Amino acid sequence: MGKGYSTEEIRQKIISILDDDVSGMSGIEISEKIGINRITMSKYLKVFAAEGLLRQKNIGNVTLWFLEPGQESFSFPDDYFKVAPKYIEHLVKGTEDQVYSLIRNCLHSGGTVNRLVLEVIFPSIEHVTKLYDDGKIGTSEQNLLINTISKSLQIFNQIQVVSDPKKNLIVMASDAQSRLNSEAASAVYHSDGWKVSHLGDMSSSINVLFDLDFQKLIGKIWKQKSGILIIVVFSKTDEGLSFFADSINPIIEKSGKNMKLALCGKVSKKSKIHADLISEKIEDILQWSQTISQNLK
Numbered sequence: 001m002g003k004g005y006s007t008e009e010i011r012q013k014i015i016s017i018l019d020d021d022v023s024g025m026s027g028i029e030i031s032e033k034i035g036i037n038r039i040t041m042s043k044y045l046k047v048f049a050a051e052g053l054l055r056q057k058n059i060g061n062v063t064l065w066f067l068e069p070g071q072e073s074f075s076f077p078d079d080y081f082k083v084a085p086k087y088i089e090h091l092v093k094g095t096e097d098q099v100y101s102l103i104r105n106c107l108h109s110g111g112t113v114n115r116l117v118l119e120v121i122f123p124s125i126e127h128v129t130k131l132y133d134d135g136k137i138g139t140s141e142q143n144l145l146i147n148t149i150s151k152s153l154q155i156f157n158q159i160q161v162v163s164d165p166k167k168n169l170i171v172m173a174s175d176a177q178s179r180l181n182s183e184a185a186s187a188v189y190h191s192d193g194w195k196v197s198h199l200g201d202m203s204s205s206i207n208v209l210f211d212l213d214f215q216k217l218i219g220k221i222w223k224q225k226s227g228i229l230i231i232v233v234f235s236k237t238d239e240g241l242s243f244f245a246d247s248i249n250p251i252i253e254k255s256g257k258n259m260k261l262a263l264c265g266k267v268s269k270k271s272k273i274h275a276d277l278i279s280e281k282i283e284d285i286l287q288w289s290q291t292i293s294q295n296l297k
Contacts, residue, residue: 024064074109113191156187163195166227172199174240235265
């Protein structure tokens with residue numbers, strides 16, 4: 001590689017060179033400015049175009065390269081604090097493309113899924129909920145914003161990760177309001193190499209047959225019972241947490257110590273809900289899961 005640049009350094013140099021350049025540049029011009037072999041530069045330009053960083057336009061025999069709108073280079077960990085307000089601004093203004101570009105830019109700049117979810121996505125979910133509760137947005141707009149955040153999370157899930165067969169996870173929400181939190185948590189677990197089965201909103205499954213249905217599912221996704229299986233339930237209510245805890249705990253008792261239950265939600269002091277871990281903070285759930293998986297080795 002020319003001058004010993006890393007891929008991230010080349011990406012940042014291209015962003016700097018093409019930023020605010022409305023006329024575009026040829027691959028030769030870009031390679032000369034960065035100081036990299038023309039053929040090598042051509043390969044990188046194609047890779048960056050596939051990632052959504054660049055677009056190309058053919059004029060006669062010349063291919064011009066342009067920076068896609070909204071591209072920006074960050075320096076992490078110093079710039080995490082900049083991302084959350086930018087994300088919320090793009091989200092509320094309805095500029096979906098800029099929302100997704102921002103997430104991709106962060107990943108290209110070395111941002112981690114864990115910190116982006118905890119410091120950007122979760123605060124945005126809370127912000128949308130507050131806007132709705134304060135009457136500043138209606139149900140239709142709330143659903144639009146929620147779907148945009150959900151699509152952002154899919155970008156994280158598209159990252160190729162080799163999952164550890166000993167780290168198995170089932171994530172679910174007991175109500176529609178908790179679905180997005182469960183999606184966000186699933187993205188973090190996925191990035192950390194967990195084999196994730198995300199069930200989404202399970203409110204329609206709250207019935208007397210759930211335990212039998214759930215036991216069948218466990219038999220399919222955890223056939224060899226290798227390593228550990230952690231079940232994480234998100235809920236906005238005591239009732240939701242109580243139902244799934246009461247249904248899942250007997251299954252855990254039969255399956256042994258390598259199956260665990262974590263509940264994420266606010267539990268009243270009078271509640272008699274039992275689980276291996278109960279916390280309102282997703283950070284606690286993630287750290288606990290990591291500790292449990294490490295103790296198996």
